[in-house]
Amino acid sequence: MAAISWSDFCQFLFRMRLSIIVVFSILLISDRLNAQAVSGFVYDKETRDPLVGASVYMDNTTIGTSTDFDGAFEIVIPEGIESSFVVSFIGYSTLVRSKPDGTRTLKLYLEPDSNILEEVVLSPDDDWPRELKLSEFKKHYLGTSLRGKRCTILNEEDLILTFSKKRKRLYARTKAPLLIENRQLQYLITADLRAFGLGYSKVSRNKKNLVSSGVIYKGLNRYKSLDSIGSPAIEQARQRTYFGSVLHFMRALAAKDLLAQGYRIRHRGNFVDPEKLISVVPQKETDKVVVRVSDIIEILYRGQELSVMEVVSSTFYIDSQGNHSPIDKVRFGGVMGDQRMGDALPNDYLLQAAQKN
Numbered sequence: 252m253a254a255i256s257w258s259d260f261c262q263f264l265f266r267m268r269l270s271i272i273v274v275f276s277i278l279l280i281s282d283r284l285n286a287q288a289v290s291g292f293v294y295d296k297e298t299r300d301p302l303v304g305a306s307v308y309m310d311n312t313t314i315g316t317s318t319d320f321d322g323a324f325e326i327v328i329p330e331g332i333e334s335s336f337v338v339s340f341i342g343y344s345t346l347v348r349s350k351p352d353g354t355r356t357l358k359l360y361l362e363p364d365s366n367i368l369e370e371v372v373l374s375p376d377d378d379w380p381r382e383l384k385l386s387e388f389k390k391h392y393l394g395t396s397l398r399g400k401r402c403t404i405l406n407e408e409d410l411i412l413t414f415s416k417k418r419k420r421l422y423a424r425t426k427a428p429l430l431i432e433n434r435q436l437q438y439l440i441t442a443d444l445r446a447f448g449l450g451y452s453k454v455s456r457n458k459k460n461l462v463s464s465g466v467i468y469k470g471l472n473r474y475k476s477l478d479s480i481g482s483p484a485i486e487q488a489r490q491r492t493y494f495g496s497v498l499h500f501m502r503a504l505a506a507k508d509l510l511a512q513g514y515r516i517r518h519r520g521n522f523v524d525p526e527k528l529i530s531v532v533p534q535k536e537t538d539k540v541v542v543r544v545s546d547i548i549e550i551l552y553r554g555q556e557l558s559v560m561e562v563v564s565s566t567f568y569i570d571s572q573g574n575h576s577p578i579d580k581v582r583f584g585g586v587m588g589d590q591r592m593g594d595a596l597p598n599d600y601l602l603q604a605a606q607k608n
Contacts (some may be wrong), residue, residue, distance in 0.1 A: 253254075256591075263426065273542075284408070286327045286328060287328045287329075287467050288325060288327050288353055288354045288355045289325065289326055289327075289328060289336075289351045290324065290325040290326075290356055290357070291301060291323070291324060291357025291358060291359060292321065292322045292323050292324070292356070293305045293307065293318045293322045293324065293338055293340070293359045293360075293361065294322055294361070295296065295360070295361065295363070296360035296363075297362075297599040299360075300322075301318070301320070301321050302318060302321075302340050302343070302361060303319070303320050303322065303340060304317050304319045305317065305322070305339065305340040305343075306337070306338070306339045306340065306441065306473060307324045307336075307337070307338050307552060308326070308337055308473040309334040309335070309336060309350070309599075310334040310335040310336075310337050310347075310472065311471075311472045311474070311597060311598045312332060312334055312473075312474060312599040313473075313474045313476055313597045314326060314327075314329070314332060314599060315473050315475075320543050328350065328437050329599065331571055331572065331602050332350070332572065332598070332599060332602070333350055333538055333571055333572060334350070334572065334574075335348065336348045336349065336350055337443075337471050337473070338359055338361065339428065339471075340361055340475045341428075342363060342364060343361040343362060343363055344361060344362045344363075344364045345470065345471065346361055346399060349593075375422055376415060376417050377413055377414045377416065378414075378416060379414040379421075379458065383458060385407065385410070385412060387421055387449065387461065388412055388423055388447070389404070391463065391466045391591065392423070392447065392466075392468060392592055393592050393593040394589060394590065394591030394593040394594055395589070395591075396437040396590075396591075396594055397435060398436060398488075398593040398594050399591050399592070399594060400593070400595030401433065401593070402431055402434070402435075402592070403431070403432045403434070404429055404430070404431055405430040405432060406429060409429065410423060410425055410426075411423065411424050411426065418450075419450060419451040420450050420451070421447075421448070421449040421451075422446065422449075423447035423448060424444070424447070425443075425444050426466035428441045428442055428443045428444070430442075432477075433593060435486045435488055435593075436485070436596070437476060437478040437482075437488075438474050438475065438476060438477060438597070439474075439475045440472055440474055440475075440569075440592070441472065441473040441475075442470055442472050442592070443470050443471040443472070443546060444469075444470040445469045445471070446467070446468060447468040447476050448466070448467055448468070449466045450462060450463065450464040450465050450466070451464060452464040453603065463484065467579055469578070470490060472597075474593075474596075476552060489596060489600065490597060493596055493599060493600060493601060494552075495513075495552040495553065495556050495586070496555035496587070496590060496596070497583065497587050498573045498595075498596065498598075499512070499554075500514060500550065500558075500573070500587065501569050501571075501573045502569075504525075504529070504531065504542065504569065505540045505542075505569040505570060505573065507525075507526070509525045509532055510525070513553045514550060514551070515550075515551045515554075516528060516529070516548055516549070516551075517548065517549035517551060518546065518548055518549070528540065528544065528546070528548060529543070529548070530542065530543040530544075534568065538570055538571040539568045539570045539571075540566075540569050541566060541567055541568060542562075542567050542568065542569060542575075544560070544565060547559060547561045548560050550585075550587070552586070556585075557585050557586060558582055558583055558584065558586045558587035558588060559583065559584035559585050559588070560581065560582070560584075560587070561581075561582045561584075562580060562581055562582075563579075563581075563582065564577075564580045564582045572599075572602060573598065573602075574598065
């Protein structure tokens with residue numbers, strides 16, 4: 252091996268550094284070209300004053316920002332993100348729109364919320380103490396997994412819980428978006444809970460034997476990563492959560508890639524070819540696919556995790572991010588049926604990787 256002088260070595264390092272900078276710059280420019288910048292202002296509709304600190308985000312993602320002292324904002328939306336565009340501010344009605352095209356500066360006006368909840372209104376037959384209602388809410392909203400148990404609601408005082416003894420249902424509503432800290436996955440979730448209902452098939456007199464019959468909740472969520480250093484342990488925890496999740500399954504189903512992604516489908520006790528039981532057809536002029544499932548199926552992930560899926564109307568849709576709708580028409584049991592908010596990840600997690608696969 253020939254020796255080189257110190258000056259030649261320094262020039263080599265300089266050229267390498269320059270090459271790295273050029274390549275990195277090209278990657279940044281490429282990412283920016285594939286993204287979409289959206290900017291605008293947020294005002295009070297009545298006074299026309301700018302709203303400082305309003306949240307502007309794409310639903311169920313980490314993509315978002317807050318308005319400055321002029322009510323101004325700018326967010327960059329990566330390619331493939333088709334979530335709802337949300338603007339919210341405490342004391343005002345939340346604005347929800349389809350994704351803006353970024354061709355013009357937006358001027359958005361929020362209306363004061365006339366339905367702000369100022370006090371707890373109990374159901375006439377509500378005989379549950381708040382501690383029990385709160386415990387049941389956390390169990391079925393956050394989940395009972397390690398991830399769910401390590402979630403903390405930072406503003407429990409903004410949560411209003413009501414139990415109807417006649418209907419055997421627990422309802423929840425909020426005075427302000429819930430702030431949820433997921434310590435296991437290192438996310439701070441701002442959850443604008445729009446509806447929550449938990450039904451029971453059995454409620455004992457002493458309230459110690461509670462058997463739930465199903466839960467449904469809907470809302471708008473903004474995620475913020477608390478992992479500022481990119482911890483490998485946190486990334487591993489997020490990956491373990493993602494693979495085998497409903498989101499992962501729906502993305503694999505939409506891409507007709509179930510087997511390669513580790514899923515096997517069983518029908519009436521026998522393994523079947525997914526394409527013989529499940530129809531996946533692109534919907535014209537949209538980013539969605541139409542999925543038809545004729546019967547209840549069992550989903551086995553990596554030969555270990557068993558779930559059951561029932562499609563009430565036989566047909567549902569999956570968008571480019573892996574979101575399925577109508578969400579209440581697709582019912583899961585088993586492992587996927589036990590997943591809750593504590594097990595959820597933002598839609599932009601591994602989205603680019605999922606689109607390439």
